[in-house]
Amino acid sequence: MDIRQLRAVVTVAEVGSVTRAAELLHLVQPAVTRQIRTLEQELGVDLFERTGQGMRPTQAGAVMVERARRALNELERARAEVQPAPGEVTGIVTVGLLESTSDLLAEPLVTTLARDRPGIELRLMTAYSGHLQRWLDDGDLDLTLLYNLDSTPSLNVRPLLRERLWAVAPASAGLDGGRPVPFAEAARHPLIAPASGHALRSLVDAAAVRAGSALDVVVQTNSMRVQKQLVRAGHGWTVLPGLGVATDVARGTLSAAPLAEPEVWRSVVLGTPRSGRTPPAVDVVARALVRLVESAVTEGTWPSAHLT
Incomplete structure (x- = not known):
């Protein structure tokens, strides 16, 4: 062979x-x-x-x-x-980004590394947290954003932030980011939801139990893009991080507001493999990604987020 x-x-x-x-x-x-x-x-x-x-x-x-x-x-x-040039950090680094974060982080990360570390070849993968964790465990990713995860025997986890989940509705519903929506109100509408077993779906199901609300799930999907598309078409409401719908709300194609009674939060972390050495290029990319995340929160471009 x-x-x-x-x-x-x-x-x-x-x-x-x-x-x-x-x-x-x-x-x-x-x-x-x-x-x-x-x-x-x-x-x-x-x-x-x-x-x-x-x-x-x-x-x-x-x-x-x-x-x-x-x-x-x-x-x-x-x-x-x-085979690096003298004093230059080089290598191939494969990064996982949560689908909801890709619009905010992908281009700035590429721009930063192209300017400061041209010897690093960056490969970006986007997906839901469960898929990203599996790819990290399998060795297909060097580092990735994940959520609601603690360190495991195979992974090191660095907490980055907590962010609030939002109810997302058609623009005609007139939801306002300054007026939180009671969970029971959101649950009265047909729900487009992630598939059962998905981490975001688990948060929604747990909140429904706390609110004493029954969910009318009409469609399950593993795509945030499809969730938003179906909401725009009037098939129901959905629940997503505020970051995932900020652009749509600004364009007037969707309306959204933070969930309340109860509030629903998720934690975003940086995951890296626990075993083996960390190549210098991976360390450089990890630090650049963390800086971008922290800047997005402090500058207010990551809605409803607080650094941890």
């Missing part, structure tokens, strides 16, 4: 075609086919099957692709770290 075989397997899986993979790898098609067949013979299993839609990994092939991609990423990181 060698690097060329791993690259061939990953590339064919990504593009679904030996011909296209050969073009991307700057090889002739028979060379790519030979690399895959040699690896299959070594492993004693088929890694791909031909379908009408192209080359599709088998069950064994999917496992191999996942592990090969991770191995290739680690080799890229090693190369970047051991």
